[in-house]
Amino acid sequence: MNSFNTIWANGRGNLATWLLWGLAAVFVVYTFASGGYLIAVLQFALIYTVLVTGLNIFMGFTGQVSFGHNAFAAIGGYSSAVLTATYGWEPLPAGLVGLAGALLCALVIGYPVLRLRGHYLAMATLAIGLIVYEVAVQWQSVTQGYMGISGIAPIGIGRFTITSDRGLLVFLMIAAALALLSAAGIRRSRLGRAFVAAAGSEDAARALGIDVARYKLIAFMISAAYAAIAGSLFAHAVGFVSPEVFGLPMVVMSFTMLYVGGIGTIAGPALGAIIISVLPESFRTFKDYQDLAYGAALIVILIYAPRGLASLPELWARWRRRSA
Amino acid sequence: MSLLRLDGITRRFGGLVALDNVSLEIPGQGLSAVIGPNGAGKTTLFNMISGFRPPSEGRVHFDGADITGQPPETIARRGLIRTFQLVQLFEDLTVLENVKIGCHLHTRGGLLAALVPTRAARAEEAAVEAEAWRLLTETGLTAHAHSFAAVLPYGQKRLLEITRALAAKPKLLLLDEPAAGLNRQETDALAALLRRIVESGTAILLIEHDMNLVMNVAEEIAVLDFGRLIARGKPDEIRRNPDVIAAYLGTEEAAHV
Structure with missing residues (x-):
């Protein structure tokens, strides 16, 4: 949580912090102006920002582990897809049904599963993701199996739909910003303090009257809600869902973003989502060695900034103190 | 009326009896202390009181309610707050x-x-x-x-x-060896702080190794040895109690006191 404090409490005047945000702003403006493929990349990054922000509340704030949040994204995504494409619902109520479904699942699954810790919790949550994947494959009458569901209407309310790429980009920016703002609000609040207390020392938290089991469950449900919203956004943004979309690669991707961006920080999920989405594109010039260069870049980041890109300002400040 | 009452607390770990039929009453004001040599069962007693482990036998009453077997967070909500021997920050x-x-x-x-x-x-x-x-x-x-x-x-x-x-805002503050690892100056400052806390109306129950601190601040002292309560009383009485001297120094040295 060090980097969190550096960026949001003590580091307001930090040059590196402004540099980081400046770069992000330049990139967004450039994407907006240039259009084309980059817009799709950024849209993807913004949807992942929502997902990873939720994961961060459970893993970063509360100190737990989940390899199964793709399940909640799938519940959100399939609810939106089936209810709008098959039954002609409006996107908003369809999304809300997905959200409610994900919350209910998180409650029912979380209650027994969150007694587990560490590797056992990781395995149990991994199983949740695999089960939902299998349901998406087998329940063909609703999900159309491997074929997936296509022709999902773009997002909108009533007669107002967002059809342009730039319009959708703005909408997703607002969604990602709301995700980050709400996470920051949670972190600053009594609720967030209960989360970080559970992560810091369960014994100390309980001795101070914090019902750790209950707060783990709340954190699990909140993060499931973010995942479900991300799933719904994905369904409408891309217009297509399939079991593969919400498969294990989604888990690997969100973990990479969380750790590269900076677990436990507020800005980390956004930084991670954008960098990890753009990085493979920027290595295209390496052609056959693209994946190799991408992997090497990840390793370099994790070695030299183990608490993620969001901790860079802090590292920069330390380096300046040493050389001064 | 006592704030905390222990009725015949016994705790067994396998064949080992860590606490043997301990009964104790702690008042709702002032500073009480539980002392005893290493392994006497002091921390086990704290874990029974604060709900981190249930007793094998016996009941714990706090502020008029039976809290035996309740989870730590529920007990904390009733106004019984503890610290840990190994600092948990x-x-x-x-x-x-x-x-x-x-x-x-x-x-x-x-x-x-x-x-x-x-x-x-x-x-x-x-x-x-x-x-x-x-x-x-x-x-x-x-x-x-x-x-x-x-x-x-x-x-x-x-x-x-x-x-x-x-x-x-505890009604009763349980401190598990707060002076462990402190130097003399820090221990004196701690003693002053504990007095201020007691004056402000919060009762304290202290587990302590540091006899100086205990004799300095405690009004009532209970002595545990091998899981059994062997003495209770004012600091002066405890200081002179031959059982206590024997437990702390071993009987041979006790002869020289």
Whole structure:
């Protein structure tokens, strides 16, 4: 949580912090102006920002582990897809049904599963993701199996739909910003303090009257809600869902973003989502060695900034103190 | 009327009897202490009282209710707050945040307060902030408020744990060897702090190794040896009690006292 404090409490005047945000702003403006493929990349990054922000509340704030949040994204995504494409619902109520479904699942699954810790919790949550994947494959009458569901209407309310790429980009920016703002609000609040207390020392938290089991469950449900919203956004943004979309690669991707961006920080999920989405594109010039260069870049980041890109300002400040 | 009452607490770990039929009453004001040599069962007794482990036999009553077997968070909510022999801080958080977390029990805000900063939510946050600063001032930690708990020197970590416990506004504060690892100066400062806490109306039950501290501040002392209560009384009585001297120094040395 060090980097969190550096960026949001003590580091307001930090040059590196402004540099980081400046770069992000330049990139967004450039994407907006240039259009084309980059817009799709950024849209993807913004949807992942929502997902990873939720994961961060459970893993970063509360100190737990989940390899199964793709399940909640799938519940959100399939609810939106089936209810709008098959039954002609409006996107908003369809999304809300997905959200409610994900919350209910998180409650029912979380209650027994969150007694587990560490590797056992990781395995149990991994199983949740695999089960939902299998349901998406087998329940063909609703999900159309491997074929997936296509022709999902773009997002909108009533007669107002967002059809342009730039319009959708703005909408997703607002969604990602709301995700980050709400996470920051949670972190600053009594609720967030209960989360970080559970992560810091369960014994100390309980001795101070914090019902750790209950707060783990709340954190699990909140993060499931973010995942479900991300799933719904994905369904409408891309217009297509399939079991593969919400498969294990989604888990690997969100973990990479969380750790590269900076677990436990507020800005980390956004930084991670954008960098990890753009990085493979920027290595295209390496052609056959693209994946190799991408992997090497990840390793370099994790070695030299183990608490993620969001901790860079802090590292920069330390380096300046040493050389001064 | 006693605030805490133990009725025949026994705790067995396999064949080992860590606590053997311990009955004890702790008043709702003043400073009481439980002393005893290493392995006498002091920390086990604390774990029984604070709910971290259930007793094998016997009942624990606190503030008029039977709390035997209740989970730690429920017992804390009733006003019984403990610290740990091995300091348990939220190491990655600042000193200020540690104390704010201590305010959990006396605040209400949930998800809604976190997402929508209503006037009531902001007022509660401001109150938590003010209370945390007030407590840090009281224990002399304000200079470290924005440091991470992990980087505090050992004595200040102990102090922070007590400050955080005070934020929970305990009726009875259980301190598990608060002077362990402190130097003489720090121990004296701790004694002064404990007196101030007691004066402000919070009862304290202390487990301690440091006889100096205990004889200095405790009004009532209970002595445990091999899981059994062997003596109770005022510091002067305990100091002269031959059983206590024997337990602490071994019978041979006791002959020379």
